[in-house]
Amino acid sequence: MKTMPLIEFHDLYRDDxxxxxxREPSEYAQGHVPGAVLIPLGQLPNRKAEVPVGVPVYxxxxxxxxxxxxxxVLAYAxxxxxxxxxxxxxxxxxxWPVVTGTDVK
Structure with a gap:
């Protein structure tokens, strides 16, 4: 499993x-990185098929x-x-800019 410093992620950040x-929906609603899709950790094993393959996933x-x-979890899969x-x-x-609310993308 790889990690990336936040500043490096910010430098390569783009909408696509x-x-x-x-995080949990209430945390996500309070503010999230633009373009981030919510899949709470407890749901990730059952929802990983929603994550595109063949591209880096941050x-x-x-x-x-x-x-x-x-x-x-994702790397293992x-x-x-x-x-x-x-x-x-x-x-x-x-x-840095954030989006509030529960709209997942």
């Missing part, structure tokens, strides 16, 4: 990246802990999964 947010959570578990260090809180703390 595959970003999976593994997994993000609040601080970087759940994203590591989520990236491991054959995905090119990368856990984003520092998570959404690091993104928000840097003043």
């Amino acid at each position: 990246l595959t970003i999976v947010d593994v 997994v993000i959570c609040r601080s970087g802990n759940r994203s590591k578990v989520g990236a491991e 054959g995905y090119d999964a990368v856990s984003v260090d520092e998570g959404t809180m690091g993104w928000i703390n840097r003043g």
Whole structure:
């Protein structure tokens, strides 16, 4: 399982990246990285078919802990999964744009 520093993720960020947010719906609604799709960690094993194959998948959570578990789940299933260090809180703390609400993309 790979990890990526948040600043590096921000540098390569674009709208067409595959970003999976593994937090809970209430956390996601409070603010998430634009373009991130919500699949809570507890649902990821049963919903991994919703994640595109053949492209890097950036997994993000609040601080970087759940994203590591989520990236491991996906990597074990054959995905090119990368856990984003520092998570959404690091993104928000840097003043980078976020989307609020429950619309998943």
